[in-house]
Amino acid sequence: MTPKRAGWAGAALAVLAFFVAVPPLMLRSPVFPVLLGLIAIGCGAWAYARGEKRLGGAAIAGAAFGIAGGVASTMSGEANLERVVVWGALFAATLRYATPLLFGALGGLFSERSGVINIALEGMMLVGAFFGAWGADVTGSWLLGIVIAVVAGALFAAIHAIFSVSLRADQIVSGAALNLLAIGITGYLYVDIYGTAGTPDDLPQVPDISLPIESIPFFGDVFGQLNLLVWLGLIMVPLTWLLVFRTPLGLRLRSAGENPLAAETAGLSVVRVRYLAVMTSGALAALGGAFLSIGFVNSFTQNMTAGRGFIALAALIFGRWRPWGALAATLLFGFGSALAQRLPVFSESGAVLFQALPYVLTLIAVTGVVGRSIPPAALGRPLAKS
Amino acid sequence: MSATPDDELPPDATVAAKLSAYLRGGGIITPLITVVVAFLFGGLVVLATGHNPISTYGAIFDGTGLNWLFPWTSSTEREIAALNLQQTLLRTAPLILAGLAVAFAFRCGLFNIGGQGQYIVGSILALWIGVSFENMPAFLHILLAIIGGALAGAVWAGIAGALKAVAGTNEVISTIMLNWIAIWIGVWLFNRGGPLQNTNPQQQDVPVSDDIVEGAKLPVFWGDPILQGLHIGIFIALAAVLVFWVILHRTVLGYEVRAVGYNPDAAAAAGISVARNYIVVMAICGAFAGLAGVIDVLGWQFRIATNDIRINDVGFTAIAVALLGRNTAIGVVFSALLFGALITGTSVRNLDPTIFEPALATNLTLVIQGLVVLLVSTDLLVVYLWRLRRRRLSSRKAVAA
Numbered sequence A: 001m002t003p004k005r006a007g008w009a010g011a012a013l014a015v016l017a018f019f020v021a022v023p024p025l026m027l028r029s030p031v032f033p034v035l036l037g038l039i040a041i042g043c044g045a046w047a048y049a050r051g052e053k054r055l056g057g058a059a060i061a062g063a064a065f066g067i068a069g070g071v072a073s074t075m076s077g078e079a080n081l082e083r084v085v086v087w088g089a090l091f092a093a094t095l096r097y098a099t100p101l102l103f104g105a106l107g108g109l110f111s112e113r114s115g116v117i118n119i120a121l122e123g124m125m126l127v128g129a130f131f132g133a134w135g136a137d138v139t140g141s142w143l144l145g146i147v148i149a150v151v152a153g154a155l156f157a158a159i160h161a162i163f164s165v166s167l168r169a170d171q172i173v174s175g176a177a178l179n180l181l182a183i184g185i186t187g188y189l190y191v192d193i194y195g196t197a198g199t200p201d202d203l204p205q206v207p208d209i210s211l212p213i214e215s216i217p218f219f220g221d222v223f224g225q226l227n228l229l230v231w232l233g234l235i236m237v238p239l240t241w242l243l244v245f246r247t248p249l250g251l252r253l254r255s256a257g258e259n260p261l262a263a264e265t266a267g268l269s270v271v272r273v274r275y276l277a278v279m280t281s282g283a284l285a286a287l288g289g290a291f292l293s294i295g296f297v298n299s300f301t302q303n304m305t306a307g308r309g310f311i312a313l314a315a316l317i318f319g320r321w322r323p324w325g326a327l328a329a330t331l332l333f334g335f336g337s338a339l340a341q342r343l344p345v346f347s348e349s350g351a352v353l354f355q356a357l358p359y360v361l362t363l364i365a366v367t368g369v370v371g372r373s374i375p376p377a378a379l380g381r382p383l384a385k386s
Numbered sequence B: 001m002s003a004t005p006d007d008e009l010p011p012d013a014t015v016a017a018k019l020s021a022y023l024r025g026g027g028i029i030t031p032l033i034t035v036v037v038a039f040l041f042g043g044l045v046v047l048a049t050g051h052n053p054i055s056t057y058g059a060i061f062d063g064t065g066l067n068w069l070f071p072w073t074s075s076t077e078r079e080i081a082a083l084n085l086q087q088t089l090l091r092t093a094p095l096i097l098a099g100l101a102v103a104f105a106f107r108c109g110l111f112n113i114g115g116q117g118q119y120i121v122g123s124i125l126a127l128w129i130g131v132s133f134e135n136m137p138a139f140l141h142i143l144l145a146i147i148g149g150a151l152a153g154a155v156w157a158g159i160a161g162a163l164k165a166v167a168g169t170n171e172v173i174s175t176i177m178l179n180w181i182a183i184w185i186g187v188w189l190f191n192r193g194g195p196l197q198n199t200n201p202q203q204q205d206v207p208v209s210d211d212i213v214e215g216a217k218l219p220v221f222w223g224d225p226i227l228q229g230l231h232i233g234i235f236i237a238l239a240a241v242l243v244f245w246v247i248l249h250r251t252v253l254g255y256e257v258r259a260v261g262y263n264p265d266a267a268a269a270a271g272i273s274v275a276r277n278y279i280v281v282m283a284i285c286g287a288f289a290g291l292a293g294v295i296d297v298l299g300w301q302f303r304i305a306t307n308d309i310r311i312n313d314v315g316f317t318a319i320a321v322a323l324l325g326r327n328t329a330i331g332v333v334f335s336a337l338l339f340g341a342l343i344t345g346t347s348v349r350n351l352d353p354t355i356f357e358p359a360l361a362t363n364l365t366l367v368i369q370g371l372v373v374l375l376v377s378t379d380l381l382v383v384y385l386w387r388l389r390r391r392r393l394s395s396r397k398a399v400a401a
Helices: A003-019 A031-049 A053-075 A078-084 A087-113 A121-139 A142-166 A171-194 A217-223 A228-246 A248-258 A260-265 A270-296 A308-318 A323-345 A348-367 B015-026 B029-048 B053-064 B075-107 B115-131 B138-167 B171-190 B233-250 B252-262 B264-269 B274-301 B306-311 B314-324 B329-345 B358-378 B380-400
Strands: A208-210 A225-227 B220-222
Touching: A003 A031, A003 A053, A031 A053, A078 A323, A087 A121, A087 A217, A087 A225, A087 A228, A087 A248, A087 A270, A087 A308, A087 A323, A121 A142, A121 A171, A121 A270, A121 A308, A142 A171, A142 A270, A142 B358, A171 B314, A171 B358, A208 A228, A225 A228, A225 A270, A228 A248, A228 A270, A228 A323, A248 A260, A248 A270, A260 A270, A270 A308, A308 A323, A308 A348, A308 B171, A323 A348, A348 B138, A348 B171, B029 B053, B029 B314, B029 B329, B029 B358, B053 B075, B053 B329, B053 B358, B075 B115, B075 B233, B075 B252, B075 B274, B075 B314, B075 B329, B115 B138, B115 B171, B115 B274, B115 B314, B138 B171, B138 B274, B171 B306, B233 B252, B233 B274, B233 B329, B252 B264, B252 B274, B264 B274, B274 B314, B314 B329, B314 B358, B329 B358
Parallel strands: none
Antiparallel strands: A208 A225
């Protein structure tokens, strides 16, 4: 048995430790989750000691959560458990919660891979949310709403590019400024245009896609009725991976982020690459925002992103600046949100605390306890003027 | 190509190194011009949406109560102005403290974006101490709450400092994460069924804490305590400014902090423990920001609702305060006053709704704050002034030759 396999086995057992205690299996004895969890910890520790630190550590941490969740489940009432853990609905909700995060994280990936820190994802998302709603309202078409949101997001991101690439401003300060500006501008326009009445109820909405798979037990519930933008987000993951890691354009993007001087020497315009990357990032984050306003809740309210841009940033870091990693992180965070939505059945206040989980996990990830997240080498460095 | 401060600096110059170059380049003029430009842009936004910028700014200014300082203000106006000015100073005090928290980190080359979280944990601990210990003497009670809140902030920020020192974790990322962890912990504490939710049987549906006991409230020295008069927190803030200046300029720690800020490698080579400095500096920053939370809770809020935690933006305004104040003690005081006045002048309570809608004006404040930070981020004006000075110097040299 290789350490790697032991690590994966540990991770799988950690999930199983939780899974046996909830529907449909729902074993009522705490012995099962504890036993499975301990075996998982053993596998994880074995893998960790033999060099598979990241996987082993993840298995150990996962097992701790698995035991805690599993034992907690055996102690709660069966009826409540059956109300909370409906896997099909839970996964469908996971995808809905993950989508804005996914767009934001993929957007951040473009910007940060090119060497520009983007803590303004929150603001870009908010701009997308407002202009998506406004555009859909004015034109009467959700499609044009999305187009307007994307253009607005890209233009707003261009401010970040002008300041942090051309003027070589501190990228974090510029990002913080953009977040303030985004709340101010969208809030101002929202109050000025819609006043106290709010966005109209008949806002054109991005349609759901119905697939004729309702009869398939689990998949029908999850994928049968999903918003168009959810699918678009999922498709963006392989597209981003192809673009960034398998095309010459992606190579240029990454070289601007790893070693801009070498890239410049090789005849590449780092400035142009970074402009394109930052504006792409704004466009994608705005798509995530537009999903919130005209795909999910069908209205715009002031500061409606409420920190989702920062969770997207966390997901990007947690996913180690990789598309598939970002997808996994957003699904994990999305699952947390979906579960938190149903947890008030057990404890209203405890469900709230659950919302802090993405941030705690990211904090652990960046400290390197469970395999360190290493950013692109030139992240945050403006290109020296020659 | 003409020279700019950037040309004298290595491309990866630390924040403090840039700061020092910019201070030589711009002095006090650039922050002033920055503010003027930001307000002009804000005025354009007002104009573009069909309102009158001059009467708008006039109404906002009247709302700040700063007209109290003018000798020609009539006595009836002066009474209202006094009330407004009390509000402005009430808002200025926490901004000074939170601004110091950002500025002190900058001086060590650290970016403390976590003022918000540090403020929240400080206010939570002050509140907890304030609602407990009912029979404690007032002075001791307040002192305990102040120390507790400052310590809570110090520990919270210290986590980020320790992570940076031990694991090299970027403090921007860790402080952002700590902000949101603090927010959700706060919401959890005061939410329905939370550990610190109020004990009033009639208010069990309201996600708000109990009020702190009378003895824990900060004394009001100007105005009516019932009308939210000005409490002594402003003196705590000014004392902190003094502490900030003394630590930075009159202690070994301050010397080390500035050395690490200019160039961590050189400081390490000179035998300064960079890691220790990161931890100590972040802890001190956290204490400042925690204090900001303390004086808000003990001074005028007296209770915390989950909504207060969600909408609190003192920590972010503090970034604008510190940057506009050039991370200096006196600069922080004046820019905190500016933003405190702006927040008060655009509030629902103080802005005349017939001239400009407060709901619009509060967003205008955010736009102006954002513009200030954006302009400061590049120091376009500094670069411009620097070039001007260079040109003048070189032409003088040419004349002399």
